[in-house]
Amino acid sequence: MIDFYTYPGPNSRKAQIMLEEAGAPYTVRTVDITKGEQFAPDFLRISPNNKIPAIVDHTAAGPVAVFETAAILIYLAESSGRLLPVDPAARASTLAWLIWGTSSLGGALPQLHHFVDSTDKVPSAIERFANDCVRMLKVQERRLSEVEFLAGEYSVADIPSFCSTAGWLSRVKALSNGALGDTPATHRWLKAVAERPAVRKVMAGG
Template sequence: MIELHTWDTPNGRKISVALEEMGLPYRVRTVDITNRQQFDPSFLAISPNNRIPAIVDPDGPDGAPISVFESGAILLYLGEKTGLFLPVDRRQRVAVLEWLMWQMGGFGPMPGQVHHFLGVAEADRAYGLERYQAETRRLYGVLNRRLQVVEFVAGALSVADFAIVGWAWRHERHRIDLADYPHVRRWYEALMTRPGVKRGFEIALR
């Protein structure tokens, strides 16, 4: 059974959603990042970047245990392992990889900065908050335009959707009104009604 080392964050939710959608049995090992458990030597052994999530799969590609860190790498690993939500067709796979990398490089780091600057003193946060909120709004706009022409970000449901919905889940915290992005809202509401996605967000991660 896969061990999911995680906490209640957007990146953590990406993986619980994927595991549920893929129907893989797993157990949660909480890593309390508020108490710096991510720096414990036992966790660093599987996640050297001291970030959640990470997984340990006792049944790796060669039958031996394997650990995987970084949420994007975990999604690709699980997609390869199961043959689900990661197309074999190269053209279709390119779209999944594009949107997964888009999430990892922008739609995560930028909203994450919004989270950070909302938590600092008003006098210290004005410039940073304005900068990162503008970029976050731009990224929601990119996503909205994409979802105007496709049902899911890569066409068919994929690990890229699981990656992005983990962050879209926090849209209110980003100070984003999905009414301003109707195609994102349609996509988000459709995903959040899927049984696997719902279970992935309901599982206790702390």
Template sequence: MTTQTKPIDAFSLPTPNGQKVHIMLEELGVPWTYHRIDIGKGEQFTPEFLAISPNNKIPAIVDPEGPGGAPISIFESGAILKYLGLKFGQFYPSDPREQVKVDEWLFWQVGGFGPMLGQNNHFNVYAPEKIPYAQKRYTDETHRLFRVLNTQLAGKDFITGTYSIADIASIGWAQSWERYGITKAEYPNALAWIERLNARPAVAKGLEIGKDATQKSLADDKEAQKVLFNQR
């Protein structure tokens, strides 16, 4: 099993996308350092951050012990999870057929579950103008995606049967289920899965890392709150 002697640097925030990386690093038990990107001060646009995250979004990591022993930077949360899973041989299967299953649900999250729930938040919470068509569209899509997740979890403890980066990618986004009108009666498998994952110490810790500082910083900064939304 690969070992890590130098801490991995994670440039992040306690958003659903950032939490994926926090949880993964905690699950792996490797040394890592959390670096808060102060979006209120525009740190996501600094040359230093853009050098590792050209899309000016969190999260990004720098692994000082990358392939061949040389440092490597990775941006995009899904890419980070897959990199870490492959490097450490954990939470990402070695069997090609099982890898396909995990990849399907990882990409389901990064291409649908996250973005659609984000649009739901935007049009129902942040949009200065309430647009009924958009509100209905993204509310309906949120419920459809939870229904897909609920169906997939029938008879399973985890999304692909074994705990993996597919679960880690989705759990942060699923935390706000009540806000979206999701009910236990309608989606019992999905809600049981949320409770199951939240009971894992690494998940619980990963969800909390950085929250106090970020909440304090954003309490009276409405503009920064809007920017934070775009980092989700």
């Protein structure tokens, strides 16, 4: 059984989709980050960077605590044997797109939204993050016009970018003054990923 430490939001959805894809039984443990529960000493022993999501897998060999979305996804893919190829080249490509999705795209989008939503507007920060998000969404569009899924076949690599793109593509497009343009391959991919039962369940709040 896995304890899943979560609070509603895109990062938690990434981990929960992989829990569903892995078919791993799990118990939801809500950490209310609006009330500072992420700083409780018991939670910091699991997630030292005071962020959700995190998991504790109660294995026969003892509990395994994992924090950081990318590490959780890799752990679940490896422990379930699902959505992460063993062939070295395919595995390297899958991990590259997974890490790109969690750190590059997934790191810049929240920064853009922070600066756009903040009351003290910092034009250079908005411009920097808007340009970078547009650039990365174009990188993703180009990739998805060449292959069906980010690493070729559907894999753990699609999950983080799907959650970020589904939530924020239209907002970045609106902010881009036409620079992002049409993204037909991205829309085709969003639809295909959204049809997976695990994804449908989590996106519906399951």
